[in-house]
Amino acid sequence: MFTVTERGAIRDSLVERARVDDGVVAAALVGSAARGEEDAFSDIDLVLRVAQDADPAEVSRRWTEHLYAEHRAAHHLDVIAGGVLYRVFLLHFWRRVSGRTGPVASTATPPQSRWRRRQRAGYRGRHGRHAPRTAR
Template sequence: MFTPTVRARLRGELIEAARADGEVVGAALVGSAATGREDAWSDIDLVLQVRSGVEPEEVADRWTVAFYERHGAAHHLDVVAGGVLYRVFLLASSLQVDVSFWPEDRFRATEPGFAVLFGEPQPSSEPAGLDVSQEVGKAWLYALHSRSAIARGRMWQATMMLDHLRDQLLVLACLRHGLNPHHGREADRLPPSVLDALRHARATTMALPELSRSHQALVRTLIDEVALYDHGLFAKLNAPLGVLSRFDA
């Protein structure tokens, strides 16, 4: 397990590496370290501004070699969002390090916590919000699959689909209450009445009757959530969601 001291030392080394890299012209910290919320479990979030005319993927690949050779990386994955490459490293110590590689003309703050270390960022922009209608669509899609899995006696598939449905309900509730829905970061701040309903709706066993009960409770919660969000959408979805909550042949 990593310690805050080890994390701070590595962060310092990465910042110095960024300053010494001729193809990196700017850097910033984001996440908990930039907002004063860092604790013993926090990761490292470093944003790099890549010089114009240089491919960010090439810089990322060079940095990746260093992570494996010098910093004890065990694995990594890529996430591309908004045309920006986010490379996420898992170190042997279990420390997560996120390094994003931004084209020079796109380097900017997209969240409140953006502590510039060096370089000239572009004017900040608001991150694109989630499309609530799209998130509702994901929820009823998971509900469709949970219903059919239960009807077919596929307990593990049903359990997975019910978990996804519950996660979508958390996303919708967070959006309605103005909380950050990403990875459940602020789900614990939801009102007790919301969390209690989802807690009671969660299946306590993998027995089919209990999975059926959970499915029905979660779909009813989805109906309530849609009604609170948009009366027009509720008018369209109330009937099919009501049918979806049942297991009629």
């Protein structure tokens, strides 16, 4: 188990990584963080919007390597639905990080999300309808 402060540091680190990753045009915190309802047991739910000219598999591979190397992921699980990859990481101290990646056109804006946008030359954001909620 880790502290709220440690979770915040990991979350901020992941958001900063998304900001500087050329393969990512936006990142959103969803779940309890987006609602302002995090507690001591909350996980980190992050959505990445992959650039149109980026390979989603390559972006996912880089992020997976980063989570194992820098945040000591112990295991991960993939679920693919509607062309979107939902990758859930279990960190070494039993905290979960949920993420999903997909092409710009297929990544709908989830309800109650906080997008962290990064300007990218030639990018025009398109928002789809709210994505269906997934069971926890």
